[in-house]
Amino acid sequence: MPTAVLAFALTQGFSQAAAAQPAETVELSPVLVQSTRTPRSSLDTPASISRIDGQDLLQGRPGIHLSESLxxxxxxxxxxxxNNAQDLQVSIRGFGARSTFGIRGVRIYVDGIPATMPDGQGQLSNIDLASAESVEVLRGPYSAVYGNSxxxxxQxxxxxxxxxxxxxxxLLTGSDNLRRYGLQASGGTDLATGLTDYNLSASRMTLDGYRDHSKTSKTLANARLGFQFADDSALTLxxxxxxxxxxxxxxxxxxxxRDNPRGVASNALLYDTRKTVRQSQLGLNYEKPLAGGHTLQAIAYAGQRKTVQYQAIPYSVQQAPTHAGGVIDLGRDYAxxxxxxxxxSQLGGRPLTLVGGVAYDHMKEHRQGFENFTGPAGAPGQLGVKGGLRRDESNTLWNLDPYLQASLEIDERWTLDAGLRYSTVHFRSRDHYIRPGNPDDSGSARYQQWLPVIALRYALSPDTSLYATAGRGFETPTFNELSYRPDEQPGLNFALQPSSSNNYEIGVKHNALGGLLTAALFRIDTNDEIVSAGSRGGRATFRNAGDTRRHGIELSWSGRVAGDLVAQASYTWLDARLRNPQGTDGxxxxxxxxxxxxxxxxxxxxxxWQAGMEWRAQSRIQANSAxxxxxxxxxxxxxxxxxxxRRSDWDLDxxxxxxxxxxxxxxxxxxxxEGNGRYYEPAAGRNWAVSLNAGYRF
Structure with missing residues (x-):
């Protein structure tokens, strides 16, 4: 029945479009993108960048996960x-694909505030799509201006x-007992100074999950307050x-x-595997215009995150004196x-934009590990509970990154962009759990790298841009990857080095058929790729594998076909391989x-009435390095x-x-x-969702 209703609505909508008078070519107002730090239209940006407006994020979508629109x-x-106990699996051009939990290799920012820690480990749990204005995705060499990982x-x-x-x-309801309730308040105050705008949002979601043992509950609150001052400066909280x-x-x-996709690993039930996360964060963005076209901006933030995770590690495995236990208890303070x-300004009579700054991020964590059972290991009294202490350490991590960018309009057609960042990442660990057979693992490490980027754009016509970009990036090990050495000796794994990448891209952008058509060719050569070195004594270790190469093509187009009929299409071909010692593809x-x-x-x-259809496809994915x-x-x-x-003071969606x-x-x-061959996380079968959103303006 729901399918028939949907098909009828689509037929009616598309029939109206066909019956309409032939549409004239639609002139789109330029959409400014911000991620390169020099705001301009996507057409004029010499980089692969995509922007999704807030309305499109929720257009016929539940708005639970960012993956819906990405x-x-x-x-x-x-x-x-x-599996909400883990984060989405996110990778861009193959960066981040090795991550078994959280986000690595891809930096996440929410309102200019990093959701990625200095070591490159990130998460998406605090993103409120209900109040989002936009999401931008920057790919390729230009992203090197953001530093590590x-x-x-x-954004x-x-x-x-x-x-x-x-x-x-x-209200959102759907398959597998999905329920989400939300409240929102927003508006402008018409004040010249003081509080000028606000956007407050809160929601509560519960879900039984497609698979057994996958229940989730999540409470999320987000607030944005804008203030304007008499000196034309502005503050956003x-x-x-x-x-x-x-x-x-x-x-x-x-x-x-293959046989039971709704099933669950037996150890997950035996040890009641689960995760709790509580995070609170506050950020300030202050911007002050100065004389002569200058602007000062300061972004400051601080937060706390508490994570407790129960794993399915058998109690017999935890008998090794170096084992960290089956319960992770992690508290983080960051700022x-x-x-x-x-x-x-101008250089030789041509417009010049300079951006200079320095970014400092600091994180202090208290990481503990406990046994996931009580009683003696030979005959434990209860499983899936916090038992004896097996790990206790204090870790500090900071990065200090000065950077400089410049954009020069050489003439009416040519634009040159360049940037340079010097990234320093410092790790320090203090081990408080020292026992016979479990030596002191305290230590420190520091990584430094120059990160240049250069881009050249040529305006072939007012509707067509050609560009070429090159840059160098690097990715440090995360704290989890640095903790232990493959040779089982005490101390941090100092032999594990950051991976470094040379990125190259050429592309074309063209306003066509009422939308923007983009095409990009890219190649990425990486040295010292970080991969798993195996697990000994319960400790996962990592090593540098050597060289990798990624090369491919990206195509996309979106725009209005006729009247209110909107279409979008994209395609990616990516060959990502390890390189053999002889330099051949592996x-x-x-x-x-x-x-x-x-x-x-x-x-x-x-x-x-509105209606739409979506189709997405993906080719085979390798699950292990072999x-x-x-x-x-x-x-x-x-x-x-x-x-x-939309009626008078009311709106309904x-x-x-x-x-x-x-x-x-x-x-x-x-x-x-995955060490036990449990590589597969099944997608849900046919599922449905119904959403109702109502608002009133005073």
């Missing part, structure tokens, strides 16, 4: 594990309040809090994935400051699909229809959506190099 962006894999950048911006005060409420509890069903073997100066980098494709068509008027296990490729479709009403329309059986993601 599927349309070329070059990025954002895969839903259907910047194989790609994801999320909260929308400022506008217009008369509005209060709203939302951003605060958010997240409280999440999630069961962890772990991955499945190939046999279990940072980014001071930036922007000057808009095995594929696990976790990276060779091909990704996306297409959508939507009838999206400002008011009235390329002996893989997840097959797939293609899935989704349909939605809804109604939007409602939709119904069906995902995985043809009930395909496929792996939503893989756990790369």
């Amino acid at each position: 599927a349309a962006v070329p070059g990025i894999q954002a895969q839903n594990r259907n 910047s194989g790609g950048i994801i 999320v911006a909260t929308a400022p309040g506008k217009g008369r005060p509005r209060v709203g409420a939302s 951003i605060a958010n809090h997240v409280d999440m509890e999630a069961d962890d069903p772990l991955g499945l073997t190939e046999e279990d994935f 940072g400051l980014d001071l930036r100066w922007t000057a808009r 095995t594929r980098i696990p976790g990276v699909a060779r091909q990704n494709a996306y297409a959508s068509l939507a009838w999206a008027p400002e008011q009235g 390329n002996t296990a893989s997840a097959p490729g797939y293609g899935v479709a989704a349909l939605y229809t809804g109604y939007r009403l 409602a939709f119904v959506r069906v995902d995985n329309l043809f009930d395909r059986h496929y792996a939503g993601s893989v756990i790369v190099n």
